[in-house]
Amino acid sequence: MEIKTINYDKIDETMYLYQHESGLKAFVIPKKGYSKKYAAFGTHYGSINNEFIVDGEKIKVPDGIAHFLEHKLFEQKDGSVMDKFSKLGSSPNAYTSFSQTVYLFSCTDKFFENFNLLLDYVQNPYITEESVEKEKSIIGQEIRMYDDNANWRVFFNLLDAFYEKNTVKIDIAGTVESISKIDREILYKCYNTFYHPSNMVIIVVGDVEPEKVFEMVEKNIIKGKKDIKIQRIFPEEPVAINKPYIEQKLAVSMPLFQMGFKDINFETKGIKCLNREIAVKILLEIILGRSSSLYTELYNEGLINNTFDFDYSIEENYAFSSFGGESKDPLLVKEKVVNRIKDLYQKGINKKDYQRIKKAMRGRFVKQLNSVDRTAHMFMSVYFKEVNIFDYLDVYDQISFDYVEKVFSEHFDTQRLAVSVIKPV
């Protein structure tokens, strides 16, 4: 068995890697002295993948199916797999994001029994018509819960403002209507297409021996067909934003907003992708972070409060920045942001700001490695971009001021600025 070891001496971390003959890669990041052990088994398949080719046939599946499948995988021939994890004292969980579905558990004891169970159930679906029907009412309540969640709604409305066709705008759980069309057969079709080991990854973080983890992977992963090629179909998305403004009313105390820039011409894989992410995040800090003059102005004028935050997402077929929170006048916030950006176009970015923020972001990155859960989660969120979390260290060390300046002029184009607002009923 060939195990690759990569040392990151600067931050006292080591990562071990093993590739199974099916094509699946498994990673271990040992955490000496930690009680908690965390394992995740993920597939490169999420809510955006609703059209693909199976056996030469192009099919379109109901919205929300990746998430539905995630719920159904917990069901096994001899009952719910959750019960088995519970008996071992671990907490099983799973989540579906735009481009991945991840099954995980954390435990403090009997790691290998838990791990065995994880590998087993994810590879052996047992879905019955009856259980699919029952799940519709549970997920129906999940959807209703999100329908009332203003933070969730304001974010998805922003995606709708950005994108005309891109499937990222579709709610991860789908709608009550779309999931009503889901049946056993179509769930299996999705499973058989996307749950091939070569489309999946395993990450274990905690005080465990990497060799033992990899031995279990070697033994328990089903080899399957070799060289399968998944053909995902994504609709062609125009460069322009779908609509500049979108508004909804909900039972909230004051308006809530999210706004941001739809990105174009970005790299979707590799270190370039992380470079862009960090460059935009540095720029967001410079423009509207707590150390910016704009933040002070907005805060002092009562236009934002402590709920204000910002982020940048970059995946295989979309990228965008977003920032928002509660505000009595979201459109005035927009006006001030636009003016500040115009101002920066004239005056240019201050190199000292770039250096200071880069240093702070690197420190915050190191801090996140304190948490077993956080480390595994971060690993998963970047893995399918063909990078690993420790590549961020290289990015912080190497990202140049020229590059950040270039990204500024590319990303912060007010033609591609969209605004989403939730107003009180």
Added chain:
Amino acid sequence: MFKDNQVKKIASANGITLFWIQTQKFKTNSINIFFHDNLTNENASKNALIPAVLRRGCSKHPSIRDISLYLDELYGTSFDCGVTKKGENQIIQFYIECISDKYISEDIDLTKKAFDFLMEIITEPVMENGCFKNEYVIQEIDKMKELIKGRVNDKMHYAIDRCLEEMCINEPFGIYDYGSLENLKSINNKDLYEYYLKFIKTLPMYVFVSGDLKPEQIEYIKDNLFKIKRDVEIDIKEAEIEVAVDKVKNVIETFDVNQGKLSLGFRTNTYPNDEEYYKLILYNSILGGGVQSKLFQNVREKEGLAYYVFSRLEKFKGLMVISSGIEIANKDKTIKIINEQLEEIVKGNITEYEYEAAQKSIETGIKSIKDSQLQLVDFYLSQFITKSDDSPDMVIEKVKNVSVKDVADIASKIKLDTIYFITNKERGN
């Protein structure tokens, strides 16, 4: 003190107690300073405003911007402060966390700088005409009004908080962590500043330093901490736990929502420092403490009524709340099924699986505390408040000794007090 070698009491004088959680596991060092007060209508909003105003600036870094520029230079050191309640105590927290010096190339003592900064925030506010800077006070009062009004924005948490508040409407626990809009109306800068001087001198202070520090760093922290001028500290009262329920209270609030939110509030009549409390921990886990619990298995898995359903303890006040998001029309049915689960436990109908899984889930949860500095600090602070000296391992041992019969016994002490429901205007109830 704690029967545990992980946390050390370094010193205690003038109502200030300093603890050190010594650990090399983490890449950061953290310092938490807590002030304790009794939760009262008179002071709740003032206590909440103090950290809000102090965080705006100190003499050396007089604005949010200056603070942020400085923390960036300290390699992204995190700083925050705020207020929470534990039972009928209001706790005002100041927190700072910096990465360990070994991960930076410069030769500076980051931990010392972080501590100095936190002390400056607490003891050297930005002054104007013998008070706080007026602009900061006015703005923070406005923000706090927004925050209090904004509680309704998160219906899931709101439904839990409101249930317990309605239940304890005539007790200090019924006061919201941030006080009320009414309290805020009467606060001005002069009163608040005078209150702050009293706050610094008389509220008991607990300081937790956590991480891989050198003894001389601890010495430095100790010396500077005890320079704070103090008067006689105030007495912290214990919450009233045993409260009789005459009649179950029904509370309904109406919003324009898709999903109904149901909360059931209970009196456990169990003190957090009593041996009975360990029975309650297991009881709660069996009832609604995870996927193995009776509520999850029946309300969600069997009946498909909800996506989330759980029970949770508020140990400092001896309360328990059950919460779920359901179809509005299913309110009565859900309550019926919840009641059946409560009855089952009273009768001692607990399967071996439910018992074992609950035990293990508690064990895993408590062991995991050791992997987070903030959770460790919270654990020891909570133990300190309840005057319990058990370490995490001892809590696990004591829960292990709880039998099925013990759980059934404690179940009979738990009384439903309030049923709270969020419903929709059109659908009514």
